[in-house]
């Protein structure tokens with residue numbers, strides 16, 4: 026493994042390991058994105074997947090929020106997309122402006138269109154290069170997060186061919202072809218595993234798995250279809266890192282909307298941190314998960330449209346609910362989903378400032 030500059034801010038990693046911290050570490054999902062004018066500038070000149078595939082460009086946009094919010098952000102997340110896995114498996118994915126697949130998997134017979142085996146190093150080595158380059162450029166300022174999509178969310182994209190309101194096609198698979206669905210979910214998970222291990226080898230210091238469409242499954246079907254594949258990922262990544270004598274990194278699962286499954290996830294999924302959306306109260310979530318895991322979240326991203334008074338009031342409330350009168354322990358402050366394009370970047374700065382102020386040890390909220 027490459028030698029990197031020593032880490033100066035380990036708040037995120039300490040919170041992810043369950044420790045009490047002097048204040049809550051903070052970052053936001055989609056922090057490198059369209060709400061930033063400097064990101065828009067890069068996108069005017071380069072296609073979305075070109076940015077992902079060019080390590081210099083991916084490094085540049087990953088660093089943009091770190092530079093702009095210097096001293097306020099506690100993590101960088103590598104610029105990429107969850108849909109690079111379907112690409113690595115042999116599917117074409119366009120981004121115009123949302124994702125679309127010209128040739129989605131309509132029936133189980135279409136699985137034969139996927140590559141039999143996936144050489145992740147060959148297909149996605151550009152992500153590893155971007156991670157290594159970003160780690161160097163970060164100069165130890167903050168840790169770097171690597172990520173991938175969860176199998177169920179990727180499966181739904183690969184079958185629907187893009188976003189969906191009803192999930193008609195993906196649900197047809199689940200309920201008409203349950204065994205074929207489970208097979209495909211595990212096949213996707215195997216690619217996720219290699220990809221995540223490779224990201225750690227390249228320099229990622231924490232891994233997050235995005236199951237953005239967990240919200241579309243009943244608790245029973247989440248357990249039946251998504252859960253086995255995310256457990257396969259956590260156990261296999263940890264085992265493979267140990268076999269390669271590489272120190273384990275914390276793993277976060279963001280299963281959006283799977284709030285009924287929090288207790289199961291905390292005891293059986295094998296993740297260090299669970300990401301929460303804003304539809305669950307933090308104190309309730311803590312009761313459900315016990316002290317075994319860290320929590321991440323969970324401000325409604327829409328609060329950032331409410332102006333400074335609303336941001337301050339809601340951050341204060343979030344901090345009180347996560348801290349429950351104590352110093353922040355095992356809590357990473359974040360939004361409950363990605364930041365949306367219409368947010369004023371200065372309002373996001375104010376969000377970070379409020380988290381620093383109201384999550385600090387000794388501050389009464």
Ligand SMILES: Cc1c2[nH]c(c1CCC(=O)O)Cc1[nH]c(c(CCC(=O)O)c1C)Cc1[nH]c(c(CCC(=O)O)c1C)Cc1[nH]c(c(C)c1CCC(=O)O)C2
Nearest residue numbers: 054055056057058102103104105106107123124235237363
């Ligand atoms: C479902 C999903 C996708 N991608 C991702 C998810 C999971 C998280 C979530 O639920 O939001 C994850 C993702 N996508 C992107 C990142 C980069 C890192 C970060 O800043 O968090 C991450 C972590 C960049 C991106 N991925 C995309 C953009 C915007 C595209 C552009 O630059 O024009 C960015 C910055 C495109 C994308 N990619 C995807 C969609 C639905 C879209 C279009 C709509 C949208 O922007 O939300 C798929």
